[in-house]
Amino acid sequence: MADLAHGKPGAGAALSGGHGNASRRDFLTIAGAAIAAVGVASVAWPFIDSMNPAADVLAAGAPVDIDLSHLQPGQQIVVLWRSRPIFIVNRTPDLLKTLQNPNDISLLSDPDSNVMQQPAYAKNWNRSIQPQYLVLVGICTHLGCIPNFMPQANSVGPGWLGGYFCPCHGSRYDLSGRVYSGVPAPYNLPVPPYRFLSKTMIRIGENPPDGGDFSLDSIEQI
Amino acid sequence: MNRLATIVALGAALIFSSGAMAQEEIEAPHLTTWSFAGVFGTFDRASLQRGFQVYNEVCSNCHSMKLLHYRDLGPNGPGGGIGFSAAEVAAIAAQKQVEDGPNDQGEMFRRPGKAQDTFVSPFPNDQAARAANGGAAPPDLSVIVKARGKGLEYLWGEGGPDYVYGILNGFTDPPKGFVLPQGKMYNIYFPGHAISMPPPLADGTVKYQDGTKATLPQEAHDVVTFLTWAAEPYMEDRKKTGAKAILFLLAMTGVLYGAKRKVWKNVH
């Protein structure tokens, strides 16, 4: 059987035709291609959107309620919210005094919390709604390790007033989560959205009714 | 090639209606109409809520629905839920006790349900379900409506609802001469007629909160509507998107046909 003849197709196949025909054909072709492109794009979106968090994942990220009535002064508990460790500390009045010590403040990198690492209602020296309870996201802003809670004076070194020490690369934070200068970590520890449901019950993941709509996605760096 | 089309159609009809001919079960006749039937079908939200009430008060005593969460009923639920608000969902969940844990002492404990919990099962496991029901575990109802009703009507999604509706309405005395095994009930539409479930519904079994008269057909209609939603919460979205997609494709194909004819004009 004869093989396929290679070469340009015959005259009858040329893209000939009057101008009117050609432009109508081109219009239809372009219109068809454009509609097809719209179709492909509208099919592509569901595929991509399926990779977004599913409803059960979003539900699992719902706020958690923590009972603080058993939290002793000077103690810290760690709870999980959205798979992240959340530090909650019951700060004693002595510890709170050290936080306003000007010598300590001069050693801090961002003592006034100017960098957006916390909601507006935690942009203060105690970086919390109430000074007694500190709520932080316990992830070092250097490379993501979990800092150790070292509230004892001089436990990390002479002159240590109490705070957090990250064992991975030595970053140090005070007991409001503010980062010291000269350490690898660039920013203060983040504060998550939270509110008080009662004197001893907090809900992590929800802003107070008058506290705006702060979201952890908006901070400088987790 | 019209011959081919005819043969294909015949063959397809043969194969797909095979279900109806194959079983010895009686196909549940189309006893009622469903609001979700057809291309433009939707779920009647009031019926869904009544149906959930029937499930919650009656069926959930024996039947689990492990694939559903309480949050599914609310505004964030699939397909928009069944019309409960977030507060109502939280209240419904809180009525149930859910096992959680271990706590910091290593013990499991019970707490009120939350929106993100799955529907609480009446039995902790399959064996307990079987043991408590004479060896026949009550099936999970999450997708029961898609798991039943093989036959012509199954093709467009009504076979299952018709079947479950038939079962619920089909309890009656056995005809003369029918030998009913010990512990079973006679049901017109159950394959083999001997079902292990006693009739769960009757007139007035539940008192509807919206004041609808709770007759047996009404209760059955509502609970089957709810079960159909539970099996396919996105049905309305699916059908609506489908209508749009098909219209779009018809338009696109029309334009492409015009383009094809123009391109081929000089070859003919």
Place this chain on the structure above:
Amino acid sequence: MSGTPSTVRTNNRLVKWIDTRLPIFSFAQDAAMDYPEPRNLNYWWNFGSLAGIMLIIMIVSGIFLAMQYTPHVDHAFNSVERLMRDVNYGWLLRYIHMNGASFFFIVVYIHIFRGYYYGSYKEPRELLWMLGVLILLLMMATAFFGYVLPWGQMSYWGATVITNLFTAIPVVGNPIHTLLLGGFSVDNPTLNRFFSLHYLLPFVIVGVVGLHLIALRQHGSNNPLGIAVKGPQDQIPFHPYYTMKDMFGLGVFLIIYAIFVFELPNALGDPQNYVQANPLQTPSEIVPEWYLLPFYAILRSIPDKLIGVLAMFAAIFILFLLPWLDTSRVRSSYFRPIHKWVFWLVVIDVFALGTVGAHRPEGAYIVIGRIATFYYFFHFLVLLPLIGWFERPLPLPESIAAAVTKKSGVPSASAQPGAAQ
């Protein structure tokens, strides 16, 4: 620098730069634009490109599904239902993939029947045909593995029945069976490896499709008249003629596909598969998906276990031998007055086998199944060779162009006079 300059027709300098280094653009121009095709291809020739598009749709939807699926016996069924309820557009992904399998087979079966009717398997396209049968085999394996993954009742019991077939092999049957299962029955190891194989095989299919297309390029497409291309007057470039025709055909196909995905998503499935797999309860009927029914019917028609298995595989392997079983010198059945009608017998036979496969093997279905199975082998092993020898074919036209341009007499391509569609 040596080498031929880029032949791509463009003014775009980036395209030229890439093309001189990696000739993808000139390849595309050569293969999909200038490529000469017979001018008389009818719409039955659309199904090859449709099959290719379905393969892409299945792979893309499968990859996104695999992001959400858990291949463990305790979680598989629930992960699929989670897809249907919690994952954004998960229901759409699932229904696209589920109905896509059926539509892939519909398209491929029509493509195969077209090849059979028009003699596309004949010299010099024997390897092209055999590669196609290989693709069909790989598709059947892929579909079988895929159907097990949702871990419904049919998934589990279908897997049990089909893997049990291997015990029919004498001597080594049972060890092979255990090797395949990874255990004593279909269980978690089986499910895991089926998931791995289901992910792998489509890419093997892509490779064989590549070979299939290379073999096609060697001698070009067949055409409805079955006669060879004599020169450029018989041909037209692929673009814009067949690109537009394929796009239009795709549009029609997508409408039907969309009707099933959106309005009738469970029409082609079995309700039993919405019941989670229960090793302690066998369903009243174990039935594979519709596209495997004819082979299932052949398997069950033969009372002997081993011969039944052999017959089922023989039914596919016979297709490999088709180029040599058919002794006719003429390709297209259009010019073969006897085969033209006998072809429909095998079509009806396959539908009959499918119907038999869907029912329980009792009563009339046993008889019909045996007759249909017998006819299937009789048709290919006896009828075809005989018809080829004894048939007197109609006179062939001189060339495609002559047939197409004739106003009367032999119409071109399809049975409809006039337009060369």
